[in-house]
Amino acid sequence: xxxxxxxxxxxxxxxxxxxxxxxxxxxxxxxxxxxxxxxxxxxxxxxxxxxxxxxxxxxxxxxxxxxxxxxxxxxxxxxxxxxxxxxxxxxxxxxxxxxxxxxxxxxxxxxxxxxxxxxxxxxxxxxxxxxxxxxxxxxxxxxxxxxxxxxxxxxxxxxxxxxxxxxxxxxxxxxxxxxxxxxxxxxxxxxxxxxxxxxxxxxxxxxxxxxxxxxxxxxxxxxxxxxxxxxxxxxxxxxxxxxxxxxxxxxxxxxxxxxxxxxxxxxxxxxxxxxxxxxxxxxxxxxxxxxxxxxxxxxxxxxxxxxxxxxxxxxxxxxxxxxxxxxxxxxxxxxxxxxxxxxxxxxxxxxxxxxxxxxxxxxxxxxxxxxxxxxxxxxxxxxxxxxxxxxxxxxxxxxxxxxxxxxxxxxxxxxxxxxxxxxxxxxxxxxx
Ligand SMILES: Cc1ncc(COP(=O)(O)O)c(C=O)c1O
Numbered sequence: 001x002x003x004x005x006x007x008x009x010x011x012x013x014x015x016x017x018x019x020x021x022x023x024x025x026x027x028x029x030x031x032x033x034x035x036x037x038x039x040x041x042x043x044x045x046x047x048x049x050x051x052x053x054x055x056x057x058x059x060x061x062x063x064x065x066x067x068x069x070x071x072x073x074x075x076x077x078x079x080x081x082x083x084x085x086x087x088x089x090x091x092x093x094x095x096x097x098x099x100x101x102x103x104x105x106x107x108x109x110x111x112x113x114x115x116x117x118x119x120x121x122x123x124x125x126x127x128x129x130x131x132x133x134x135x136x137x138x139x140x141x142x143x144x145x146x147x148x149x150x151x152x153x154x155x156x157x158x159x160x161x162x163x164x165x166x167x168x169x170x171x172x173x174x175x176x177x178x179x180x181x182x183x184x185x186x187x188x189x190x191x192x193x194x195x196x197x198x199x200x201x202x203x204x205x206x207x208x209x210x211x212x213x214x215x216x217x218x219x220x221x222x223x224x225x226x227x228x229x230x231x232x233x234x235x236x237x238x239x240x241x242x243x244x245x246x247x248x249x250x251x252x253x254x255x256x257x258x259x260x261x262x263x264x265x266x267x268x269x270x271x272x273x274x275x276x277x278x279x280x281x282x283x284x285x286x287x288x289x290x291x292x293x294x295x296x297x298x299x300x301x302x303x304x305x306x307x308x309x310x311x312x313x314x315x316x317x318x319x320x321x322x323x324x325x326x327x328x329x330x331x332x333x334x335x336x337x338x339x340x341x342x343x344x345x346x347x348x349x350x351x352x353x354x355x356x357x358x359x360x361x362x363x364x365x366x367x368x369x370x371x372x373x374x375x376x377x378x379x380x381x382x383x384x385x386x387x388x389x390x391x392x393x394x395x396x397x398x399x400x401x402x403x404x405x406x407x408x409x410x411x412x413x414x415x416x417x418x419x420x421x422x423x424x425x426x427x428x429x430x431x432x
Contacts, residue, residue, distance in 0.1 A: 002045040006033045022057075027389055027400050037064030040413040042397055050397035051421050053407045057399070058213070058245050058359060062274035062316055063412025069274050072315035076308040084302045089310045096317040097272070097282060100252040102262045103241075104282035108291055109305035113244035113269035114142030116279040117207065119299040120265050121146060123281065124205035124238035126290040126297040132179075132202040134195065134237075136186040137164055138373025140214035141207055141242050141267075145173045150183045151214065152403055155374055158185070162194030186212060186372045187221045192228065200235040205265075210255030213245040215376040215404045216361015217354040222259055229261050238287060241266040244279070248272065248320055249408075250329070250357025258356070274316035278309035325411065329358050332409060332418050336360070339422040347429040349383075359408035362387075376404050383432060390428030396421050 007030040010017040018024050023031045033045045040063055042050045055061065062069060079087070094107040110116040121133055133147065137156070141147040149166045150156055156165035164183040182203065184195045196203065206228060212218035232239040241263040246255040248271035256262050264287050269279035281288075281299070290297040319325065333355055340353040340362065351364040363370050364387060365380025384405060388398050398407055409418070 003028075003030065003033050006045060007031070022401075025400055026402060027385065027392065032397075039063045039065070040410060040417045048395065050392075050395050051413075051417055051424075052397050053409060053421065054397050054399040055408050055410050056275060057270070058249070058408050059270040059273070060275045061248065061271040061358065061408075061410055062319055063410035064275075066274060066316075066319070066412065068315040068319055069276065069312045072311040073276070073308050076311035079307060079311075082307045084304070085307070086305075087307060087310070089307065089314060090305050093310050093314050093317065096314065096321070097268070097280060100317070100321070101243075101247070101266065101268070101282055102253050102256050103264065103266050103284060105285045106288035107280050107282045108288070108299055109310070110269075110279040110281065110299070111277055111301065111303050111306070111309075112142070113242075113267060113279050114144055115301070116244065116267035116269060116281050117141040117147060117240075117242055118144045119281045120240045120242075120267050120283075121205055121207065122297060122299065123265060123283070123287060123290055124240060126295070127238060127287050128204040128236060130202055130204040130237075132182055132199060132204060134182040134184060134199070134203055134206045136184055136208050136212070136373075138186055138212055138215045138218070138376060139207075139209045139242070141209075142244070143170070145177050146180060147207065148173065149178070149181050150373070155377065156183065158191075161198040162188075162191035163199075185374065186218065187224050188372070189221075189224050189227055192224075193231065196231055196235055196237070200237065203235070203237045205238040205240050206232055207240040207242055209246060210241050210243065210259060210261070211246045211249075211356055211359075212373070213249075213359050213361075213406055215373055216363060216370065216406050217356055217359060218361070218370055218372065218376065219354070219356060220255075220259065221371070225259050225261050229263070232264075238265060239263040243267060244269040245271075245359065249359050250333075251326055252320055271320075272316070273309055273313035274319070276309040276312035276316070278305070278313045319411070326357075329411060332413055332415065333357055333360075335415060336409065336418050336422070339418070340425055343422065343426040343429050347426065347432070349429045349432050350380075351429075358410065359406065362405050362407065379404070386432055387428050390431045391424055394424040394427060396424040396428075
C-alpha cells in the first residue's frame with residue numbers, strides 16, 4: 001500500500017511520521033495520506049474514495065476546492081505574496097464579518113484559532129486589569145498554555161467553591177500557569193455562581209464554546225447562557241465566546257445569533273475562511289480599543305491577515321451570505337441527524353446523536369442527552385472504535401480524535417451524499 005510506504009518515508013524526518021500530532025489516525029496506526037479533495041469527497045493515496053465527515057476539523061466548511069475560494073486565492077497570488085502588509089481587502093473582510101457577527105464592532109486578524117484565543121484573553125486581561133480566566137470543563141480553546149486544561153485529560157475533582165481541579169491536557173505546561181485558570185463544569189449554574197462569587201475580583205474573562213462542539217455537540221442550556229452573560233456584566237468580567245467551531249456553522253452570526261446572547265469578545269477561525277489559514281478576534285469597540293495602535297496591548301504578526309487568506313476568506317464569507325445557504329445546511333442537518341437516530345433505533349445500538357447546523361456528536365453506549373463533559377466521556381469507546389472502523393472501511397471518513405466523536409459536513413455535501421452516508425452508518429451500526 002502506498003500509505004504504508006509514505007508512512008515509512010515520513011518517519012525519517014517527521015516526528016511520529018506526521019507534520020502535526022493531531023493528524024495521526026489511531027485506527028490506522030498512521031496518518032491517512034490524502035491525494036486529493038473535491039467537494040464533499042476525499043481520496044487517499046491508495047485510491048480509496050471517502051465521503052468526508054471530518055472536513056478538516058470543520059475548516060473545510062465549504063467543502064474541498066470550492067471554486068470561489070480557489071479563484072480568490074489565484075487573484076491574491078497575482079497581487080503578490082504580500083506578507084505583513086495592509087490592503088483594501090482587509091477592511092472588506094472586516095466589513096463582511098461585522099455585518100454577520102453580532103458582537104463584531106471591531107476586528108483584529110490572526111492566523112489560527114489558538115492565536116485568536118491567546119489574543120482575546122490578553123485583551124480581556126488588559127481591559128479589566130485582572131489576571132485569571134474561567135473556562136468550562138470539556139471546552140477546547142487551542143493549544144496555548146494558558147487555556148489548555150480539562151478538555152481531554154479526564155475528569156477533575158470538584159472543589160468546595162464549585163470549581164474543578166485544573167488538569168493540563170499536555171505535558172510541558174508550567175504548573176504555575178494552573179493558578180491562572182478556574183475550571184467549572186459546563187451547564188452547571190450553581191457551580192458557576194459559586195466560582196464567580198469567590199473569584200470575581202481576579203477574573204478577567206469567562207471563555208466558552210457556546211456550543212461545546214469539541215465534545216461532539218453539547219448545546220448551552222439557554223437559561224444558563226443568559227445567566228452567564230448577566231453575571232459577567234454584573235461582575236466586570238469580559239465574556240468571550242470561542243466561536244472557532246461554532247462560528248457560521250448554523251447561521252451567519254454563529255452561536256451568539258443562535259442563542260441571542262452577545263458576548264463582549266468572540267474568536268473566529270475555520271468557517272471564517274473555509275479552509276484558508278485565518279482567524280480573528282472580534283468585539284465591542286470599547287473592549288477592543290485596548291489593542292494597539294488605538295491602545296497599548298499588542299497583537300500582530302508577520303503573517304497576520306496574509307493576503308491569500310484574506311481574499312480566500314472574503315470569497316468564503318460571500319458564499320455564506322448567499323440566499324439559501326443555511327436552508328441547505330439545515331436541510332442536510334435535519335436529514336442526517338434524524339437518519340442517524342433512526343439507524344440507532346432500527347439496529348438497537350445504544351447511542352445518541354446531537355447536532356446543530358453542520359456539526360454533530362455521536363455518542364455510543366449512552367442513551368440520555370449529553371449535557372456536559374462528564375457525561376460525554378462515559379461513552380463506550382470500544383464500540384465507537386468498531387463503528388468508526390466500519391465506516392472508514394465502507395468509505396465514510398471520520399477522524400478519530402482519541403476520545404469524543406465530533407464530526408461535520410460541508411455546504412458542498414448534497415442530500416444524496418447524506419443518503420449514502422446514512423446507508424454506510426446503518427451498515428456499520430448493524431456490524432456492531
Ligand atoms: C473552539 C476552538 N477553539 C480554538 C481552536 C484552536 O484552533 P486552531 O487549531 O486553528 O489553532 C479550536 C480548534 O479545533 C477550536 O475548536
